[in-house]
Amino acid sequence: xxxxxxxxxxxxxxxAMAAELSSRGAQVTxxxxxxxxxxxxxxxxxxxxxxxxxxxxxxxxxVVRQGRKAADWWERHGAEVSRKGTLVVALGRDQSELTxxxxxxxxxxxxxxxxxxxxxxxxxxxxxKALFIEEEAHLxxxxxxxxxxxxxxxxxxxxxxxxxxxxxxxxxLVASDTLAxxxxxxxxxxxxxxxxxxxxxxxxxxxxxxxxxxxxxGDGVFILGATQIESGERNRATLRxxxxxxxxxxxxxxxxxxxELLEIGVDARPAFPDNQPRIRHLNDRIYANGLFRHGFLLxxxxxxxxxxxxxxxxxxxxxxxxxxxx
Amino acid sequence: xxxxxxKEIASRLMLGTAQYPSPAILADAFRRSDAGIATVSVxxxxxxxxAGQDFWALIQDLGVAVLPNTAGCHSVREAITTAxxxxxxxxTNWIKLEVIGHADTLQxxxxxxxxxxAQLTDDGFEVFPYxxxxxxxxxxxxxxxxxxxMPWGAPIGTGLGLNNIYGLRSLRAxxxxxxxxxxxxxxxxxxxxxxxxxxxxxxxxxTAVAKAGDPAAMAEGFARAVEAGALAAEADxxxxxxxxxxxxxxxxxxxx
Numbered sequence: 028x029x030x031x032x033x034x035x036x037x038x039x040x041x042x043a044m045a046a047e048l049s050s051r052g053a054q055v056t057x058x059x060x061x062x063x064x065x066x067x068x069x070x071x072x073x074x075x076x077x078x079x080x081x082x083x084x085x086x087x088x089x090v091v092r093q094g095r096k097a098a099d100w101w102e103r104h105g106a107e108v109s110r111k112g113t114l115v116v117a118l119g120r121d122q123s124e125l126t127x128x129x130x131x132x133x134x135x136x137x138x139x140x141x142x143x144x145x146x147x148x149x150x151x152x153x154x155x156k157a158l159f160i161e162e163e164a165h166l167x168x169x170x171x172x173x174x175x176x177x178x179x180x181x182x183x184x185x186x187x188x189x190x191x192x193x194x195x196x197x198x199x200l201v202a203s204d205t206l207a208x209x210x211x212x213x214x215x216x217x218x219x220x221x222x223x224x225x226x227x228x229x230x231x232x233x234x235x236x237x238x239x240x241x242x243x244x245g246d247g248v249f250i251l252g253a254t255q256i257e258s259g260e261r262n263r264a265t266l267r268x269x270x271x272x273x274x275x276x277x278x279x280x281x282x283x284x285x286x287e288l289l290e291i292g293v294d295a296r297p298a299f300p301d302n303q304p305r306i307r308h309l310n311d312r313i314y315a316n317g318l319f320r321h322g323f324l325l326x327x328x329x330x331x332x333x334x335x336x337x338x339x340x341x342x343x344x345x346x347x348x349x350x351x352x353x
Numbered sequence: 354x355x356x357x358x359x360k361e362i363a364s365r366l367m368l369g370t371a372q373y374p375s376p377a378i379l380a381d382a383f384r385r386s387d388a389g390i391a392t393v394s395v396x397x398x399x400x401x402x403x404a405g406q407d408f409w410a411l412i413q414d415l416g417v418a419v420l421p422n423t424a425g426c427h428s429v430r431e432a433i434t435t436a437x438x439x440x441x442x443x444x445t446n447w448i449k450l451e452v453i454g455h456a457d458t459l460q461x462x463x464x465x466x467x468x469x470x471a472q473l474t475d476d477g478f479e480v481f482p483y484x485x486x487x488x489x490x491x492x493x494x495x496x497x498x499x500x501x502x503m504p505w506g507a508p509i510g511t512g513l514g515l516n517n518i519y520g521l522r523s524l525r526a527x528x529x530x531x532x533x534x535x536x537x538x539x540x541x542x543x544x545x546x547x548x549x550x551x552x553x554x555x556x557x558x559x560t561a562v563a564k565a566g567d568p569a570a571m572a573e574g575f576a577r578a579v580e581a582g583a584l585a586a587e588a589d590x591x592x593x594x595x596x597x598x599x600x601x602x603x604x605x606x607x608x609x
Contacts, residue, residue, distance in 0.1 A: 085374045086374065087374075087375075127564075130566075131566060210376075210407035210408065210411075211407065235510055235560075236510075257405055257407075257408035258405045258408070259405075259406075259407060298375075300375065300376045300377040300380070300411065301375045301376075301377035301378070302374065302375035302376075302377070303375075
């Protein structure tokens, strides 16, 4: 296999792929007609949580195992990673959600009001119990995409409209033109400005109908996410979804009622039937896709596995499918 | 085995298709449950031009009968529009009719339910109404043409089981010719077995399986439970009594 590669797609998957391959000395070109990272990529709308334990409550064990590598990888590639853990809370009558979560996230530690107060003083008035997963981290997706994008030329990566060498297809949902089992899972999120609430880490509000995460971006900006709807629609945020996110935020802290609404984001995540990513060798092309809601969590592992495959001939232990004509 | 509007189904278990960790796990749960019917929410996934078609293709691949529902509808008009959309999308006259009357408990609106059921029946639909165990409401639903009744065990998603056994039992006694399904509120297989022991034709559940740590294993648990319940119901169970009756007679016992 040659060590010249053209990566199709400049979202989180393509940029991580380019960063990993070029840092190992490969010659990399990124082909993305949309140019620099922006709202055309679904990673633009991500929460940016690197929270393998929280995800493990409903995701496969391999997502947890591979996701643990993410924070270090992003830091190595220039991203600013905040390692302050995740706080998980539930409203008074939903305490059973907290019990189930604790059972399924073995690294979660129970906190009382005093301990909550030490971590997030603004939540201590509203919650007497919480769970804390100390090892988890978060980053700012847009800043991270921009940083990684800006650093790539230093490693010889060019952004041109020509294809040379081995194609690695990282186009996300667009690749469903060839990958028949790739589907879209619609997500809606909000960006709000609220100077009255201060949080230092992602907070998850468990709820049987309207679960919510809030990620602080600094300067009073918060990300509220995200819905998960079986639909490939990449636009059209509905009033119901937006209202549910707002209600949940208001329930977490009433001061969110006064927040300014900055953005309503909507896109569809690319996913395979088991919601785990895949490296697929189909005809002459390598596809890396299906990051689902785990773009920033799993793109590093997916990129490393793909690099092992194409540079060293190592077959990835998981998520690899060879569909070449023999 | 239960019959719904003339169609015999080879299972007493119906499963919802929402909230699973992934479509692959959903498919596993269906395989291990041998469920005969999948309920599908039309409203949430609908949108632009066939936006949810990938998910619907996955449901169709399950190889079971599809019962579209009007989940999330709070008015007669909404429910009817959704039912019409479902008929077009799934090419079936079956509709599980939900008209929610109370946002917090998701309790059915009995008045809207009867009105919507009447209109839909007139329009050629075969209606599976999600209702409470209220006898008079159920009589009205039957009067407007429903041949299936789906009373709740408890509010949707609560896992509280059969909250009014007397009410469920009296529905069975009053409607011997109607197919009865306990819909909503089940959390454990033992509760499903109980519903079938009461003479119910089937049970419908979603959250109990989808939100279990191992949905496929829980699905199989429910499958075995409804089978156990059906065996018991057909076996003419004993009546409970207060007086203890030793199964081994004491008189005549050998003196050792």
